[in-house]
Amino acid sequence: MEKSCIVSASCFPTCALLGAAVSPPRALGPGGGSAEKSFCRGISSDERPKRPLTGYFRFLKEKHSGFREENPEMSHMELIRKIAGAWRALPASEKQVYEEARKTDWQRYEEQLATYKAQLTPAQAEALREERRRQLARRRLFKAKRELTVLGKPKRPRTGFNIFVSEHFKESEGISPVAKLKQLFDGWHKLSDSQKQPYLQLAEDDKVRYENEMTLWETKMVELGREDLVRSRKQRPKKKSVETAKQAETAKASSHENKAKLKLEKSEE
Secondary structure, three states, rough: OOOHHHHHHOOOHHHHHHHHHHHOOOOOOOOOOOOHHHHHHHOOOOHHHOOOOOOOHHHHHHHHHHHHOOOOOOOOOHHHHHHHHHHHHHHHHHHHHHHHHHHHHHHHHHHHHHHHHHHOOOHHHHHHHHHHHEEEEEEEEHHHHHHHHOOOOOOOOOOHHHHHHHHHHOOOOOOOHHHHHHHHHHHHHHOOOHHHHHHHHHHHHHHHHHHHHHHHHHHHHHHHHHHHHHOOHOOOOOOOOOOOOHHHHHHHHHHHHHHHHHHHHHHHH
16 A cells, blocks of 8 residues: 555655666667667757757847856846846847847758758658657646746645655665665565554645645635636545634644654654
8 A cells, every 4th residue: 555655646756766766777779878869870859950049048148257247146047137137228229239140040040950851761850750749748847837836836745655755864874865765665664554654644634734725726726717727626535624724723733743753753762
């Protein structure tokens, strides 16, 4: 039963690192690289001509070092905002210089792209199209996750194993994170049911926390007109209790009690 927790979505990135310890190596292409980026005759998406920079990014690249020297105390994001402000304030005549450079490079890019595509076999062209589709899918997924973070979507509940890992990761032996997780994975399965119970109870408390926060968050999303982010009834827990502030407070108190119990047991050892 507990074995399933290490492959659930809520365990990521823990299970991703753990999986790396037991996963077979990826297939290599003719040149020794990943099979995803290596095709017959060595044609790869890495060899595809790069799109020329837009006028703004040319300005950013040109001015970045100068702005950094003038504002060494600024963080990276603060510096980017300052450069973006300078670009917006730039007269149209000066912006045109950067846009003209982009147009010149774009013409060269289209010529290079035509030459690149002409040397591809149908199989290579299809393989590169498939790789492009995967890249776009990854970008869409990243964008969607970033949007949910900005909107404040509650973090998924942790499993008992997740909590066990966070409690013991620093003190576990092993040079790499993967080695540490391998050791913790073995240690978790050596625990008796009674030893696992405090962690499992904390996980149950976290589920209550998650459901309470999700209910509030989904209500807010409906008010914002983002019903597309609200779970369907099938995705919600079958046994839906009335989530009140009192229940949330009880779960929080129970969580603190179990954490205190774990620390006490640890100190007695």
